[in-house]
Amino acid sequence: MIAQRPRVVPNWGIPMLYSIAALLGGLTLPRIESRLLPGVLAGISPAASLALLSSIASGMMALTGVVFSLVFVMIQFSAAAYSPRLSLWVARDRVIWHSLGIFTATFLYSIATMNWVDRYGSGRVPFFSSWLVTLLLVASVCMFVALVDRVSMLQVHRMLAFTGDQGRKVLEQMYPPLDAPSLTADAAEYRKLPVTQTLLHTGRPRVVQAVDEASLNGMAAEADAVVEVLSAVGDTVVIGTVLLRVHGGNKKLDEAALRESIVLGDERTFEQDPKYALRLLVDIAVKALSPAINDPTTAVQALDQIEDLLRRLGNRRLEIGASYDSQGKLRLVTPQPSWDDFVRLSFDEIRAYGATSVQVMRRMNALASDLIAALPEEREMALRHHQKRLDATIARSFKYAEEKRQASVEDRQGLGASRNGGEDDD
Numbered sequence: 001m002i003a004q005r006p007r008v009v010p011n012w013g014i015p016m017l018y019s020i021a022a023l024l025g026g027l028t029l030p031r032i033e034s035r036l037l038p039g040v041l042a043g044i045s046p047a048a049s050l051a052l053l054s055s056i057a058s059g060m061m062a063l064t065g066v067v068f069s070l071v072f073v074m075i076q077f078s079a080a081a082y083s084p085r086l087s088l089w090v091a092r093d094r095v096i097w098h099s100l101g102i103f104t105a106t107f108l109y110s111i112a113t114m115n116w117v118d119r120y121g122s123g124r125v126p127f128f129s130s131w132l133v134t135l136l137l138v139a140s141v142c143m144f145v146a147l148v149d150r151v152s153m154l155q156v157h158r159m160l161a162f163t164g165d166q167g168r169k170v171l172e173q174m175y176p177p178l179d180a181p182s183l184t185a186d187a188a189e190y191r192k193l194p195v196t197q198t199l200l201h202t203g204r205p206r207v208v209q210a211v212d213e214a215s216l217n218g219m220a221a222e223a224d225a226v227v228e229v230l231s232a233v234g235d236t237v238v239i240g241t242v243l244l245r246v247h248g249g250n251k252k253l254d255e256a257a258l259r260e261s262i263v264l265g266d267e268r269t270f271e272q273d274p275k276y277a278l279r280l281l282v283d284i285a286v287k288a289l290s291p292a293i294n295d296p297t298t299a300v301q302a303l304d305q306i307e308d309l310l311r312r313l314g315n316r317r318l319e320i321g322a323s324y325d326s327q328g329k330l331r332l333v334t335p336q337p338s339w340d341d342f343v344r345l346s347f348d349e350i351r352a353y354g355a356t357s358v359q360v361m362r363r364m365n366a367l368a369s370d371l372i373a374a375l376p377e378e379r380e381m382a383l384r385h386h387q388k389r390l391d392a393t394i395a396r397s398f399k400y401a402e403e404k405r406q407a408s409v410e411d412r413q414g415l416g417a418s419r420n421g422g423e424d425d426d
Helices: 013-036 046-081 084-091 094-114 127-154 156-174 213-222 255-261 274-288 296-314 339-353 358-374 377-397 401-407
Strands: 195-200 206-211 225-229 242-248 262-265 322-324 330-333
Touching: 013 094, 013 127, 046 094, 046 127, 084 127, 094 127, 127 156, 156 274, 156 296, 195 255, 213 225, 213 255, 213 322, 213 330, 242 255, 255 262, 274 296, 274 339, 296 339, 296 358, 339 358, 339 377, 358 377, 358 401, 377 401
Parallel strands: 225 330
Antiparallel strands: 195 242, 206 262, 225 242, 322 330
16 A cells, blocks of 8 residues: 655645735736737726725624634534544644635736726726636635635534544455455465564654555565564554564665655554554544533434444454565565454444443443344454443443443443333333
């Protein structure tokens, strides 16, 4: 799987490019019009044109300040309500930055065009420059609508759906169907080879965002070696952390190329990190269960998305940690999360923080039971283990037998339609 490289233009560069383009256009287009098309005029009086342009310029500047102040306040509140990691994905949305760019460009171009209206008392209003301001205004309205739609993603159900969609996308890309052959490496075999190279991390702490498996596989095949990646995607590496080891080989692999194959960044991303979507969903559920928020219904909604991801994972071949060359020789070994890792991440923290919530306990009971019924037998052991731990949590957290009985009911809504036909009612 080829790692995605960082974007060429950072987010802050988008409005800068719009601003530069607006200034250049405002300085050149009216000059071109006055020289090549002196007889083509807008057909409105200079006074009306100046009033229109000044209104657009002042209005766009005020709108930009108000809109983006509200956007960033909403993002800040969502960070407190959901997860700061998830809110950063909304803040980095390119629609927000393109909106800021178009708003700024409309303001700057309006100011630049005003300088050419009735220039030197000519009474002329440039045609194309004036209408371009109108087109920019229409584009600003369209971007404003798109921005409102993006901000509406901060609603809890859309945030949960967005996170689940990102997780489903990664699962579809990474994991083959369950009936596909298992790609696991025989550790006893490749580790018999001598370690010829060890790549350590240098610099400040960074997060492994992706691994360029195709590049590492190619380099290993060329040197007849086996590359063992030790830092998994999602790990934070500090100075001295072992990134990878090279076993065997007839020559040294280029260290710079090895470093480029491990994509590092400041935070985790969804790419090649199937646990990240689950991590965010669990964060939202745990935050909702905190005493400051106390919203178990949001935790139940997060469990809906978690169940869907676990169902998809359970029907996929998760053993993808080995990569072979065209001759069938092992060339690359990468650490991958197991089914137990996924189940533990999905259950443990929500069970601990929601231990006293009848609604959460009932939903988790239904989740475990449904997964056991729906998934292949090889997935059952881990689910049975967590089902027992769920029973133990209920027995420990509720004092009275009736409370324990009600909390042990399977209910997909938490407090909705119980499966025992209402036997849990008083």
